Amino acid sequence: MKFRERFLAGELEFEEIDVFIVEWKNSDTTETLAKFLGLNGEEEAVWIDESDDALKNVLEKLKK
Numbered sequence: 001m002k003f004r005e006r007f008l009a010g011e012l013e014f015e016e017i018d019v020f021i022v023e024w025k026n027s028d029t030t031e032t033l034a035k036f037l038g039l040n041g042e043e044e045a046v047w048i049d050e051s052d053d054a055l056k057n058v059l060e061k062l063k064k
Contacts, residue, residue, distance in 0.1 A: 003016070004059065008059065014056045020036070
């Protein structure tokens with residue numbers, strides 16, 4: 001399961017995104033970081049253009 005799915009399901013805290021980033025850096029995957037995390041284009045843009053907090057806010061609104 002990707003970070004986004006697990007976060008939206010309430011399985012982990014947003015700050016655990018750092019664990020996934022380290023995992024991505026240490027992997028041989030050809031996926032972009034955003035794809036590895038399960039982010040869509042809009043979420044990726046918010047994260048890049050604004051901040052971690054902005055991405056957290058977007059994802060919080062989508063939580064079940």
